[in-house]
Amino acid sequence: MSSDVFVSRHIGPRDDELPKMLETIGVGSIDELIDKTVPPTIRIEKPLRLPKAMSEYEYLNHIRKIGAKNKQFRSFIGQGYYGVATLSVVIRNVLENPSWYTSYTPYQAEISQGRLEALLNFQTMIIDLTGMQVANASLLDESTAAAEAMIMTFNARSRSAVKAGANKFFVDDDIFLQTLAVITTRSEPLGIQLVRGKYDNAVFDESFFGAFVQYPAASGQIRDYQEFTEKAHASGLLAVVAADLMSLTLLTPPGEWGADIVVGSNQRFGLPMSFGGPHAGFFATRDELKRSMPGRIIGVSVDAQGNQAIRMALQTREQHIKRERATSNICTAQALLA
Numbered sequence: 001m002s003s004d005v006f007v008s009r010h011i012g013p014r015d016d017e018l019p020k021m022l023e024t025i026g027v028g029s030i031d032e033l034i035d036k037t038v039p040p041t042i043r044i045e046k047p048l049r050l051p052k053a054m055s056e057y058e059y060l061n062h063i064r065k066i067g068a069k070n071k072q073f074r075s076f077i078g079q080g081y082y083g084v085a086t087l088s089v090v091i092r093n094v095l096e097n098p099s100w101y102t103s104y105t106p107y108q109a110e111i112s113q114g115r116l117e118a119l120l121n122f123q124t125m126i127i128d129l130t131g132m133q134v135a136n137a138s139l140l141d142e143s144t145a146a147a148e149a150m151i152m153t154f155n156a157r158s159r160s161a162v163k164a165g166a167n168k169f170f171v172d173d174d175i176f177l178q179t180l181a182v183i184t185t186r187s188e189p190l191g192i193q194l195v196r197g198k199y200d201n202a203v204f205d206e207s208f209f210g211a212f213v214q215y216p217a218a219s220g221q222i223r224d225y226q227e228f229t230e231k232a233h234a235s236g237l238l239a240v241v242a243a244d245l246m247s248l249t250l251l252t253p254p255g256e257w258g259a260d261i262v263v264g265s266n267q268r269f270g271l272p273m274s275f276g277g278p279h280a281g282f283f284a285t286r287d288e289l290k291r292s293m294p295g296r297i298i299g300v301s302v303d304a305q306g307n308q309a310i311r312m313a314l315q316t317r318e319q320h321i322k323r324e325r326a327t328s329n330i331c332t333a334q335a336l337l338a
Contacts, residue, residue: 140334141277144281153210166206166209195208199225244264263281265282294330
């Protein structure tokens, strides 16, 4: 069968081709093929009650009538995602530009100096706003970044904490629901016990290795977590903060009140909600923890001619080199949106 024409590629076999196909696989009919491949336990014994077939025009009118029944309400609880004003020039020249949204980082990433420079600028912005010392080139979203932060703090436990069996991670009650869901999913196979509660009532002992808060909180409250992070550090814990990046243009950066890891999303910086994604997650930490970070880091180096060049840095942390001993099994990111 020729695949050069549209009909052959997309519509399927012709009636005269079906017998040959059935003979090749050793069955006499389509019904016999279904009998041999589809378990009877999942079949419907009675005929399907399907409505009369519609034309395309009739179908469009039908679904419009169904859609008109939807009741649209304005939500003031964004759970971390909010409507934004995206400049039309950005929509036309970036978001709707095939040369942008179909491109992929070459496997020899240093060829794309322009893209690496853009990601370096992203990292610099994250460092400036969070008050941290190093940031990666983005992750999938805020929830994924939060889960990676939990795993990083777990892997960064001291020898004494590992020996003591520290496996508890404190999570404040006032965090986004989707973040809690991803953290819960990632914690179970690692044997991490999540302990939920109010940040100002938290009590830590040697069984804890990390703590997580939202800034501002999911309820919208802006809290001073400095005393909380000091208490966590006094018990040997690392403090993780999920921060609203836009709010950090006005609020005190988490790095200034003791956060060890800061995560979040860049959606509020002009990215449409797009029915839930994609949006780039960010991940920032202190310099002494950089070799435990997930994701990719862009750094500045010098090429063979002595010129400044931008390259991937600290790649020995990643799975394409360390395999199962990597700091994380994630290096995929929303680099375009970063």
